[in-house]
Amino acid sequence: MNEASNEMHQSRTPLARVAARLLRFSAVGALALSASACSSADSFNPLNLFSGEKYKTEIVPDVPADDLYNQGLARLQHKDYSGAAKKFADLDKQYPYSQWQRKGLLMTVFSQYQNASYDDAIASAKRYIGLYPTSPDIAYANYLEAMSYYNQIPDVSRDQERAAKAADLFAQIVEKYPKSEYAEDSRYKLQVARDQLAGKEMLVGRYYLNQHNYAAAINRFREVLAKYQTTRHAEEALMRLTEAYLALGITNEAQTAAAVLGHNFPDSIWYKDAYARLQSDGLEPHEDQGSWISKAFLHKMGLG
Incomplete structure (x- = not known):
């Protein structure tokens, strides 16, 4: 890792x-610990691992x-x-x-x-x-x-x-x-x-995408947006959704994914790629407010 x-x-x-x-x-400090073992403090400070307390027991080991x-x-x-x-x-x-x-x-x-x-x-x-x-x-x-x-x-x-x-x-x-x-x-x-965790989802999603199993790929990229949208993988997930939805002919969702990507990451190389893919099909980014992508993705990053 x-x-x-x-x-x-x-x-x-x-x-x-x-x-x-x-x-x-020091070794001297360790030996001297027994002298300080009668402290009455109840709390054990994890950053003061050398403090000691002496407690009476009925059976002496x-x-x-x-x-x-x-x-x-x-x-x-x-x-x-x-x-x-x-x-x-x-x-x-x-x-x-x-x-x-x-x-x-x-x-x-x-x-x-x-x-x-x-x-x-x-x-x-x-x-x-x-x-x-x-x-x-x-x-x-x-x-x-x-x-x-x-x-x-x-x-x-x-x-x-x-x-x-x-x-x-x-x-x-x-x-x-x-x-x-x-x-x-x-x-x-x-x-x-x-x-x-997001990287793992992306790895599996890319595999499904390469196998033309677009529905399975979309589910993985959707997971990234739902749970890990504040990670660095959110940008690529949106671009891959554009790619997968275009392959399925679901242009509305493809346009929404690209629009959300452009809104949040306008200088991203992934946005440039998504935009180019849409243009090759005669389309442009356009966000559908009713899309699950629009609803799932928080435009104000850091609140996810």
Whole structure:
């Protein structure tokens, strides 16, 4: 997947800042964590992954909670993400129904993500969201899950199920947590994932068009306009609709597609192509306000 992977530059995402802080965390700081583990704060700040809290338990496991937490942080510091995930998973298991479990599970998600164990990170994130739906870190858990799907988006010729799941999660973050620090990056990556989904529809639509299966092709291009008209593929979709409708002899819809294309993208090479195709048949762009194309396409781009 070219577009999504190329845009995964760390400077664009809050995860990069989180990782950077992990890497800068010194061994001395990790050992000193136990001294600060008595903090009374209930909220676990995902950008302050080194804060610790000490909780009393009726049954004391073999390894104290703060020791397990510190061991996990030490492994993160040395980029032993697999080892860190195991330590945080132990914390999750040994201290059920406690704040340590909540912290351990979230740190497990983060460690698995850093290890590129994306399916494991997705499963752990889902568990965290199920157990702690009102957690102050719920947006962060959703973001990690979305990023785990996003980093597995394949090239446009393959199934785009992961792109669809990433898009759904990023959309939820933007809608439910618009003021979170993950909203801006989620909005950007939502557009990348949607562009990928539109690209898949265009690929299939072009195939049908080349096979002269015009009805099937139109359905694919229609999907692009209905769901992904703010992506870069909307221009070509309108031109391909002009082409397909001309082939079927449905000139009214062909003229409407070209007119809508010209209205929204007057300088587009796709409009020049659509206009030329109409002229070759003695036609010109003309929008029928009753056409589904006119109704489906929002002239004010950015509202789709």
